Amino acid sequence: MPNHPPRTARSGTALLCALGVTLLGLATAGCEDDTAAASGRQQSDATRADVAADSDGGRTLPLGEPTSITYKSGSDHMRGALRVTAVSVRKGDHAELRTAGAEPSDVRTTQPYYVTMAFENIGENSLHYPFLNTPTGLEDTSGVDDQPLIAADTEVAACPGKDPDDFAAGAKVSLCKVFLVPNGARPSRVTYSTGDATKRPVSWKVTR
DSSP states (O other), rough: OOOOOOOOHHHHHHHHHHHHHHHHHHHHHHHHHHHHHHHHHHHHHHHHHHHHHHHTOEEEEEETTEEEEEEEETTTTTTEEEEEEEEEEEEOOOHHHHHOOOOOOHHHHHHEEEEEEEEEESSSEEESSSOOOEEEEETTTTTTTTTEOSSOOOOOSSOOOOOOOOOOOTTTEEEEEEEEEEETTTEEEEEEOOOEHHHHHHEOOOOO
16 A cells, blocks of 8 residues: 555645745745835935925025026036035126227216126036036126126136036036116125026125
8 A cells, every 4th residue: 555645744734835936926026016116216305306406496595595507508418416605796896898899888878897606516427518608697785686797808707707628527607697777776686596496586685
């Protein structure tokens, strides 16, 4: 008569096998859950970082306070991040305007002001021909956006504003921009477009 393993032994073996499969399934599911959770955390962190980068859009900061913005410009449309600071606003000189080739009517009817901005590339990409200073604006006490100086001959020596051709990750630069404020008005605030939110520029209050 053939020898058969006891029924209880077979049942125990089947139970262990079933338990092993179940545990393996749970372990696999657990790994998938952990991976999904990690991915979700990364996406959430990225979203928070994007929000933080442009969180000062629409706000007015004290002159000299830095802010982080999303960068999307330049000749190659590279996306990155900048730390931007309106450092100072100072009254310029009419004689320097004439030397720079300004129109005689501008010399007569406006007062030049020099706005100095500081930029730092806090992103991971080198930015080529970035036009860092282009979004800089100046608003006067009448609420008018003042016109920057456009001189054919040369830039104002006391306010150099030539952008770097390449702005590497971690690089810093200070640039100046000349604005022509109508006689009788004063600068009120410096503005800078913040990344994708160009209709909500960050600004800095100009104090006397």
